[in-house]
Amino acid sequence: MTDFISLPFYDLLQQDGHVPRVREKLPPLVAGVRRSILEIGAGTGLITTSLAQWTPAEIFALEPSTGMRGVLLSRLSERAELLKRVTVLPCDALSVDLDEPVEAMVMINVMYALEPDYRKRLWPVLAGQLEPGGLLVFTWRDGGAPAPRPLQEDGSRQVGRHTYTALSEIVESSGEVCKARYLYRISEGDKVISEEEFVGHAYRPVRETIEEELVGAGFVLADAPEGFLSWRLARG
Numbered sequence: 001m002t003d004f005i006s007l008p009f010y011d012l013l014q015q016d017g018h019v020p021r022v023r024e025k026l027p028p029l030v031a032g033v034r035r036s037i038l039e040i041g042a043g044t045g046l047i048t049t050s051l052a053q054w055t056p057a058e059i060f061a062l063e064p065s066t067g068m069r070g071v072l073l074s075r076l077s078e079r080a081e082l083l084k085r086v087t088v089l090p091c092d093a094l095s096v097d098l099d100e101p102v103e104a105m106v107m108i109n110v111m112y113a114l115e116p117d118y119r120k121r122l123w124p125v126l127a128g129q130l131e132p133g134g135l136l137v138f139t140w141r142d143g144g145a146p147a148p149r150p151l152q153e154d155g156s157r158q159v160g161r162h163t164y165t166a167l168s169e170i171v172e173s174s175g176e177v178c179k180a181r182y183l184y185r186i187s188e189g190d191k192v193i194s195e196e197e198f199v200g201h202a203y204r205p206v207r208e209t210i211e212e213e214l215v216g217a218g219f220v221l222a223d224a225p226e227g228f229l230s231w232r233l234a235r236g
């Protein structure tokens with residue numbers, strides 16, 4: 001399982017990665033949400049705990065990866081008030097089946113993992129789980145897949161005497177899909193203690209494609225800051 005290679009690095013590197021930007025820009029988008037939020041691909045819960053801080057809503061944190069979910073539950077276990085308010089759903093997004101539609105859905109840094117056919121099937125499923133007029137917000141970077149590039153460092157953190165470093169290379173790129181090679185390295189000074197690699201695909205649709213898919217599923221584009229797209233499910 002590739003996520004077990006990257007898991008020990010996740011919080012270490014993302015705390016300084018996308019998380020500060022999301023914590024700055026997402027609050028106004030979810031400010032009016034009172035009753036319920038579905039967070040799709042909640043990961044280790046870095047955004048889940050912030051959602052709980054920004055809104056009084058009940059939260060459904062959906063996360064298919066056992067490893068990521070383990071860290072999420074560990075994070076919740078220290079917070080009695082969150083254990084009452086957050087339900088962790090151990091399934092993938094297409095399998096979501098809530099007891100009643102939610103008021104809002106949030107999907108942070110998940111789109112890259114969704115194959116085009118899966119993604120196209122997902123929007124109607126989400127529309128069926130969202131209240132009329134409900135909100136769907138996700139992180140967004142336009143422009144299709146990144147071009148091939150050599151190995152580069154994505155981030156690094158010191159943990160005691162050790163340095164945890166993540167690196168990536170874009171091996172191939174075509175349309176909205178790219179093949180990437182990831183390296184996760186632990187070192188002490190010049191000595192590499194461990195290095196694990198995995199190769200996977202990532203997807204980045206262009207704006208036209210995503211608009212067509214979402215409008216086709218009954219969503220209407222709403223205002224969002226740079227780096228996000230926000231949609232409302234049409235009423236009636």
Ligand SMILES: C[S@@+](CC[C@H](N)C(=O)[O-])C[C@H]1O[C@@H](n2cnc3c(N)ncnc32)[C@H](O)[C@@H]1O
Pocket residue numbers: 014040041042043044045046047062063064065068091092093094107108109110113114
């Ligand atoms: C980069 S992490 C983002 C985690 C979290 N949203 C955050 O911002 O820290 C991507 C997450 O999406 C999850 N994911 C991948 N495919 C998914 C799917 N089909 N349905 C739901 N979640 C998925 C992964 O397991 C992973 O936890």
